[in-house]
Amino acid sequence: MQMKVGIIGSGIGALASAIELRKLGLSVTVFEANDIIGGKIVEQRIGDYRFDMGPSVFTEPHLVQELLQALDPQQTFPYHQLDESCRYFFNDGQQVNLPVHKDEVAQTLQTEFGEDKAAALHFLSQMEANYKAIYPVFIQISLHRLKHLLARPLLKALARLFQYGLHQTMHQQNRQIFKNSKTIQIVDRLATYNGSSPYLAPAMLNIISQLEFNEGPAMPVGGMVQITRRTQQLAAQFGVDFHTNERVLEILHQNNIIKGLRTAKGNYEFDLVVSNMDIHYTYEQLMPTIKAPRHLLSQEKSSSAVVFYWGMNRSFEQLGVHNIFFASDYQAEFKAIFDTKTLHPDPTIYIHISSKVEHSDAPDGKENWFVMVNAPINVGQDWDNEIQLLRKRILAKLTKQLQVEIEDCIECEQINEPRLIDARYSGKQGSIYGNASNNAFSAFLRHPNFSKKIKGLYFAGVTVHPGGGIPLAINSAKIVARCVQEDYPSLRK
Ligand SMILES: Cc1cc2nc3c(=O)[nH]c(=O)nc-3n(C[C@H](O)[C@H](O)[C@H](O)COP(=O)(O)OP(=O)(O)OC[C@H]3O[C@@H](n4cnc5c(N)ncnc54)[C@H](O)[C@@H]3O)c2cc1C
Numbered sequence: 001m002q003m004k005v006g007i008i009g010s011g012i013g014a015l016a017s018a019i020e021l022r023k024l025g026l027s028v029t030v031f032e033a034n035d036i037i038g039g040k041i042v043e044q045r046i047g048d049y050r051f052d053m054g055p056s057v058f059t060e061p062h063l064v065q066e067l068l069q070a071l072d073p074q075q076t077f078p079y080h081q082l083d084e085s086c087r088y089f090f091n092d093g094q095q096v097n098l099p100v101h102k103d104e105v106a107q108t109l110q111t112e113f114g115e116d117k118a119a120a121l122h123f124l125s126q127m128e129a130n131y132k133a134i135y136p137v138f139i140q141i142s143l144h145r146l147k148h149l150l151a152r153p154l155l156k157a158l159a160r161l162f163q164y165g166l167h168q169t170m171h172q173q174n175r176q177i178f179k180n181s182k183t184i185q186i187v188d189r190l191a192t193y194n195g196s197s198p199y200l201a202p203a204m205l206n207i208i209s210q211l212e213f214n215e216g217p218a219m220p221v222g223g224m225v226q227i228t229r230r231t232q233q234l235a236a237q238f239g240v241d242f243h244t245n246e247r248v249l250e251i252l253h254q255n256n257i258i259k260g261l262r263t264a265k266g267n268y269e270f271d272l273v274v275s276n277m278d279i280h281y282t283y284e285q286l287m288p289t290i291k292a293p294r295h296l297l298s299q300e301k302s303s304s305a306v307v308f309y310w311g312m313n314r315s316f317e318q319l320g321v322h323n324i325f326f327a328s329d330y331q332a333e334f335k336a337i338f339d340t341k342t343l344h345p346d347p348t349i350y351i352h353i354s355s356k357v358e359h360s361d362a363p364d365g366k367e368n369w370f371v372m373v374n375a376p377i378n379v380g381q382d383w384d385n386e387i388q389l390l391r392k393r394i395l396a397k398l399t400k401q402l403q404v405e406i407e408d409c410i411e412c413e414q415i416n417e418p419r420l421i422d423a424r425y426s427g428k429q430g431s432i433y434g435n436a437s438n439n440a441f442s443a444f445l446r447h448p449n450f451s452k453k454i455k456g457l458y459f460a461g462v463t464v465h466p467g468g469g470i471p472l473a474i475n476s477a478k479i480v481a482r483c484v485q486e487d488y489p490s491l492r493k
Helices: 012-023 062-071 102-113 117-139 152-159 170-177 181-194 203-215 225-237 279-286 330-340 383-402 418-425 470-487
Strands: 004-008 027-031 043-046 049-052 079-081 084-089 095-099 218-220 241-243 248-254 257-263 266-269 272-275 304-312 322-325 349-352 367-375 410-416 457-459
Touching: 004 012, 004 248, 004 257, 012 027, 012 062, 012 225, 012 272, 012 470, 043 304, 043 410, 049 304, 049 367, 049 410, 062 225, 062 470, 084 203, 095 102, 102 117, 102 181, 102 203, 117 152, 117 170, 117 203, 117 470, 170 181, 170 203, 181 203, 225 241, 248 279, 257 272, 272 279, 304 383, 304 418, 322 383, 330 367, 349 383, 367 383, 457 470
Parallel strands: 004 027, 004 272, 027 241, 084 322, 272 457
Antiparallel strands: 043 049, 079 218, 084 095, 248 257, 257 266, 304 367, 304 410, 322 349, 349 367
């Protein structure tokens, strides 16, 4: 008889799980609490503008194409490969457009910041080698199954153990390699890609340089939303059943074996369940009688964000697809986010403008601005006041740096913030990536992709192993599929 799997949530981790498990021949049903599939990767039209509401930085596009091809080898996933990773603006007026590819990046760091080109090139090559060694052992497998670990790539990764800077934070390593505080700030920023602080996160995370600087970001044709739209469409075409507006209220289990799911509409029987809900809430809300692994769930949470979606009545030549207006005191900003849980008075501002490459996202001569500031998780701050204050500070900073009265350019606006991220996507306290990577052991302190207590229960998405970001969420689903195959050998093809 065909095995049946119920999936809780429809973020990219869930959609990837649906595809991978459908490929194994399972009957798959996805339950989404919201009225739309896609989790945080959804779009919204505000006035005449289109906005991707969540992720904007897209790396490893091949993973989405491979996902689609898992069910239909004819599928392609078109994207723009950007020739700049980001434009950086500093408070002293310096502006630097960073190209992609090692040689060009190293040359720019030398020309703009006086770095030694050979040293920069060496760093970028090291990060490439580290990335290639670490990827198969930390990202593509479960760290919680011996047979995943006992493979040749582990030996290769261990052979480079002393290259990873295990005793250092990202910032400490970057400070040793680069001379100019601006270069250090640019490389340090990569810690925010999984909601962490470069002053606490292990230097191993500098491997993100490989994606940001060496390969460079991409942009799906039609916007980020195509990642979830295309995967959903294909999954539906291959028989995956989608239930929207149907929140899962309980994971049903008996004698430590999965029995199904309960929603407001009733009970559904399933042989397997995959939860894409924040792991914290999965335990708290869906299986309160199961003892949660406290040491994993009590880790510091990743940062949240405040996002302003602004339809701008003009275009800005100085800006590209990705732009950063840096804070002067970066360390103080991270202290505010993680220690005092406040918004720093001089925040680093990220502006993403998809209409630079997807012209139909804004009317002719206008632009869609996604303006984001990293923020602390929600611990009951007075967000209404904080956000109004933040808005004024952002407007003042951008007006000064761009020499244009920014408020006069805003035609329409919407705001996203920690309370809404929690309410809309069930991200614990508005955290975006589950646990932060703010200590040396963080990679080992994420929840496994399977339950050690309940047979048939699995977990996918950014709050579990291997971690934050779209590529890792897709990898979490691949690990789930591998574990399911191992646990139910009759499924093997
Ligand atoms: C503002 C912002 C910017 C970001 N920028 C980037 C970026 O540039 N690059 C990047 O890679 N990542 C970025 N991220 C993180 C990104 O969202 C994740 O990488 C990825 O989209 C998360 O996927 P996921 O599979 O974990 O699930 P999510 O997208 O978190 O989806 C989980 C889904 O489960 C549903 N759900 C929860 N509980 C239940 C329940 N009980 N029953 C039914 N459904 C339920 C929720 O409604 C939600 O739809 C950003 C996130 C935000 C908010």
